[in-house]
Amino acid sequence: MHLLSLSNHFIFGFLIFCLILMASSGVYADNNSTPSVNQTTQINLARSSMKxxxxxxxxxxxxxxxxxxxxxxxxxxxxxxxxxxxxxxxxxxxxxxxxxxxxxxxxxxxxxxxxxxxxxxxxxxxxxxxxxxxxxxxxxxxxxxxxxxxxxxxxxxxxxxxxxxxDWRVDVLQIPYQDSFLPGYFLSPDKDTNQITRKTILIMSGYDGTSEEIFFGAGRAALERGYNILLFDGPGQVGALRFHPHMAFIPDYSQPITAVVDYALKRKDVDPKRLALYGISLGGYFAASGAITEKRIKALILNSPIVDIHEYLLASGLSQLENMTEDLRLEDFDYIPDEEMNPKYKISLWNMCTRFGQSSVFALLEHLKEFNISGLLNKITIPTLAMVGEGEGKIPLKQAQYCVDHVTGPATLYIFDIQSGADSHCQMNNSPLSNAVLYDWLDEIFDKQ
Amino acid sequence: MHLLSLSNHFIFGFLIFCLILMASSGVYADNNSTPSVNQTTQINLARSSMKxxxxxxxxxxxxxxxxxxxxxxxxxxxxxxxxxxxxxxxxxxxxxxxxxxxxxxxxxxxxxxxxxxxxxxxxxxxxxxxxxxxxxxxxxxxxxxxxxxxxxxxxxxxxxxxxxxxDWRVDVLQIPYQDSFLPGYFLSPDKDTNQITRKTILIMSGYDGTSEEIFFGAGRAALERGYNILLFDGPGQVGALRFHPHMAFIPDYSQPITAVVDYALKRKDVDPKRLALYGISLGGYFAASGAITEKRIKALILNSPIVDIHEYLLASGLSQLENMTEDLRLEDFDYIPDEEMNPKYKISLWNMCTRFGQSSVFALLEHLKEFNISGLLNKITIPTLAMVGEGEGKIPLKQAQYCVDHVTGPATLYIFDIQSGADSHCQMNNSPLSNAVLYDWLDEIFDKQ
The missing domain is CATH 1.20.1440.110 (acylaminoacyl peptidase)
Structure with missing residues (x-):
């Protein structure tokens, strides 16, 4: 039967039907409009109130x-x-x-x-x-x-x-650091013993991440692969700020990294021959900074490798601040009307000055220049994995390339391209692939030993 | 310093800065436009090429x-x-x-x-x-x-x-059924033995789900809680169609459910006193249908409980088909021009006729009336959990209420409201909460025994 032989009446009914019938191999109504939250309960059959x-x-x-x-x-x-x-x-x-x-x-x-x-x-x-x-x-x-x-x-x-x-062993840490401590967590696959010696990875986040978050981003993946993990928050990081509101970022991270390594190597369950350090986001700078002097680390992962924070942050638009003709001090911020400056920008800028321990914007811009390890990379002699996303922009890609070109140890650059579905900053949209790349690389290094 | 004392030049620079500075406590550029996939690599610093x-x-x-x-x-x-x-x-x-x-x-x-x-x-x-x-x-x-x-x-x-x-025991199943088999999987938390007797849940999906998918939706959650799981695809279901393209849905699911229970109870690692059956989506009908006669099941979960498939599916817009003045047979579909009927609707309708084993639309509409257990619910005497989302519409909510009102055993109705973030069909947007509700309920029943 060809459709042309159908009666007009039938075709009419058919067209109505076409407009409202289920939209797929599924069985649900396609109303060609998304119900708002309160509408769905008035519809006979729907998929969700949510989009x-x-x-x-x-x-x-x-x-x-x-x-x-x-x-x-x-x-x-x-x-x-x-x-x-x-x-x-x-x-x-x-x-x-x-x-x-x-x-x-x-x-x-x-x-x-x-x-x-x-x-x-x-x-x-x-x-x-x-x-x-x-x-x-x-x-x-x-x-x-x-x-x-x-x-x-x-x-x-x-x-x-x-x-x-x-079913993991969990130790909540206060790692001794100067006169204070760095917060962190040590986790092991072995809940009931600390007598099994394992590969261990020290993981830190960056400007706005925390130990808790990196458990989800990278820590759990390591536990699943039989690693101990030590998650920590260094000076200036959000997880440390909760306890030490005035502890700022520092350009040379060798002391905090050494404090963390000191703690790790006191543990019987940490294999000193298989100790890795992983820095995420701006942690890619801080971890590299620590690895320049801390020689007990056996492998380094930077995601992404940042060798010059001044250049990196100014690429975000901060460079426009250099055009200001007058400085802006912390105590000035409260007097800037919201109409003059969007509160979200005001908070961001105030926050950045504070986090870097600076009292004004000009001081911040000058201080950021100290966060530069581009001339020291040759002191990194351990295997290094540089991870970066194609979607992160030119500066991260450039600094990642610079890093692998200038470290002394064997270096691998892994660029997550757009087709990987993982090209976001820190692969935050694809942690399983990120962790596959990271831990497969690390396993191959540690399993040789 | 009040902003009014700032020079015009400064304010000008400030406004430019406001437009481009990082948009948050983070450090990234807010360009107020989302880069397309190919643009991000041209930007100095970005978050992602993806939205x-x-x-x-x-x-x-x-x-x-x-x-x-x-x-x-x-x-x-x-x-x-x-x-x-x-x-x-x-x-x-x-x-x-x-x-x-x-x-x-x-x-x-x-x-x-x-x-x-x-x-x-x-x-x-x-x-x-x-x-x-x-x-x-x-x-x-x-x-x-x-x-x-x-x-x-x-x-x-x-x-x-x-x-x-x-680290699970996995048995890929061909469960004997009539002259054929139903595909499925048996999984146990015990990889290396089948001597430990455990609580067991039999899980089936609905119109378009599969055993593999329900592992993610509900199976893994059970393994994590110490259950054995048996995932299976019954007659007419997509997972069964791959092997038996002509095996259609049937109104009385007692035989397939009994076949699955027969298999489960032959296993030493299945505790016959703690055997549950869970039906998801249209599986809420089929599981209930099976539980009417299969008395070896000790607890029943329906998500959502469907007691009348004809009413349920017609609520999706199928009711308009009843206005057709002429029937539409399977062999007619190839002759309907795409301009007359959107291919996605054509495929859907052809698919539904086939899945229910019917050769025309009128036959389908008539046949669906057989899928009705509303008069048999009193034969369900075991504890029953009825799960349904507020976002699923009036008919699923109505049938869920009808179900708990008419089964003989103790029945619990759990409605996932909008504020739960789980009100979608089958809570597909919030499986951890769905599984918490399900397995906490089931644990409380089985732990009493």
Whole structure:
């Protein structure tokens, strides 16, 4: 039967049907419009009240990707993250901290209630997500307000309470450093003993990451592969700020790295011959800086390798600050009306001055020049893996190439191209591939020994 | 210093700076426009070439959510899925199978290469993702073309090759059923023995899900909680179609369920006192149908409970078909010009007739009326958990309520509201919460025994 033989009536019914029938091999209505949250309960049959939706604001979109990207290792789940994001105005992250903190509280409460009933797996799954939701809240929180520290400490607490429900050995650390300490975590696949000597990787994040977050990004992947992991927050890093608000970034990271190595090598369960150091984001600078002098590290991973923070940060647009004719001091910020300067930029700039321990913008710009190890790379003599994403831009790619060209030890450059689905900064959109590249490389080095 | 005291020159520089400075507590440029894939390498510093982006087409958006939703349990990763999605036209899924199959091939190749080098964890992570990418390709593939089966078998093969690299016992099943078999998997937390008797859950999917997919949705969560799992595909289901293209859905599922229970109870490692059955999506009908007669099942979970498939499917828009004045037979479909009927609808309708074993649309509509267990629910005497999402629409909510009102055993209705971030069909956007609800309930029942 050819369609032309069908009656008009039939064709008419058919066209109506075409407009509304299920849109796929599935069986659901395609209404050609997405129901809003409150509409779906009025529809007879639907898929979801929720949509996959990002932000047109690139930074907010990346932060959303960063959150969803941790799902693989248990740092969040799509539906909850999209729910929180749906309550935030595109381009204006002022409501972001509240939205993600509320989500954190909701999921933390659920986890603690399940734990009280003895449901360990459900509880840990929730507490780990809650930890990373508080971290997301901390990210956009105003560092001048108490809630910034509050969210950070909640991320810390939920993480500890969650991770202790897994079958890993967990030691929460205060690593002695000068007159103070660096916070961190040591985890081992061996819950009930510290007598088994294992490969160990020390992992640090960068400008805005934390120990808890890098557990999801890189730590859990190492545990799955039989490594011990030591996650730590060095001077100036967000995880350290919670305890030491005035401890700033320093250009020479040899002392903090040596403090961490000192601690690691005191442990019986750490194999000193198979000790690696991994720096993520700006951690790619700090880890390299430490490896210049700290010779007990046997392999180095930089994601990405940053050899000149001044050039790197100025590439973000900071270079425009050099055109200012007058300096801007920390105490001036409170007097800048929001109409003159978008609060999100004001917070960012104030934050950066503070994090680098500088009292004004000009001082910051001058100080950043000290964060340069381009002339010292030849002192890195251990195997080095340089990881960088094609989507990170010209400067990271250039500095990564410079790094592998100038270290003395064998160096491997791995560029995550666009077709890998992993070309974002730190491969935050594809941690399993990132970790496959990293740990396969590291296993091949350590297994030779 | 008040801003008003700043020179005009300074303010001018400031405004430029405001436009381009980092958008957050982070350090990255906010260009207020998202770079396209090829632009990012021309930018000095960027976050990603990729955006979080869904489809305005509700069904395609849900399918995207379904894929990303499996990240938590290892069925995909955000960056790869968004990459595949970026190559598909919104509203036109004709390129979907190719895009996801290409991704599947890329990730499978990566996994097999890593396996050849002995990198077991990296290999299994990739093969599991590849399996679920092939499943996504299968979903929108034209079931009349060989590629539909090809993608399905690749999903099957990658799954087997991946899952055998975990520390679980894996038995790939051909469960005897009539003169044929039902495909499935038995997995146990005990890799090296089958002498430990454990709680066991039998899990089935619905209209378009597969055993492999429900491993990610519900199976792995059970293994983590110490259950054996038996995943299976019954008559008419996609996982069974790969082997039995002409085996259709049947209204009374007691025989297939009994076949599966027969197999399970022959195993020494299955505790017959703690045997549960879980049906997902249309599996909420089939599992309930089986539980009406199969009395060896001790607990039943329906997500969602479907008691009348005719009403359920007609709510999707199929009811318009009843207005047709002439029937449409399977052999007519090839003669309908694409201009008269969108190919995606044509495929859907042809597929539904075939899947239900009917030769025409009128026959389908009549046949669906047989899929009704509303008068038999009183024969379900075991504890029953009814799960449904607020975002699924009125009919699923109504049928879920009807189910708990009419079964004889103790019944619990759990509605995932919008604020749970889990209100999608089958909680595909929030599997950890879905599984917490399910397994905490089930643990409490089985632990009483």
């Amino acid at each position: 996959v939706k990002g932000f047109s604001d690139p930074e907010m979109d990346f932060q959303l990707m960063r959150s969803i990207g941790t799902d693989w290792y248990g740092g969040g789940i799509l539906g909850e993250i999209l729910l929180a994001a749906s309550e935030i105005t595109d381009g204006d992250p002022s409501n972001w901290p509240k939205s993600f903190a509320q989500l954190g509280m909701q999921v933390e409460k659920d986890g603690r209630e399940r734990l009280a009933k003895g449901h360990v797996v459900s509880a840990r799954d929730a507490l780990m997500r809650a930890s990373n939701y508080y971290r997301a809240a901390e990210y956009y929180a105003d560092p001048r307000l108490p809630e910034h520290q509050e969210f950070g400490l909640k991320a810390h607490t939920c993480f500890i309470d969650g991770i202790n429900l897994f | 979080v982006k869904g489809f305005s087409d509700p069904e395609m958006d849900f399918q995207l959510m379904r894929s990303i939703g499996t990240d938590w349990y290892g069925g995909g990763i955000l960056g790869e899925i968004l990459l595949a999605a970026s190559e598909i036209t919104d509203g036109d899924p004709s390129n979907w199978p190719k895009s996801f199959a290409q991704l599947g091939m890329q990730v499978e190749k990566d996994g097999r290469e890593r396996l050849a080098k002995g990198h077991v964890v990296s290999a299994r992570d990739a093969l599991m993702r590849a399996s679920n990418y092939y499943r996504a390709a299968e979903y929108y593939a034209d079931p009349r073309l060989p590629e539909h089966q090809e993608f399905g078998l690749k999903a099957h093969t990658c799954f087997i090759d991946g899952i055998n690299l975990f």
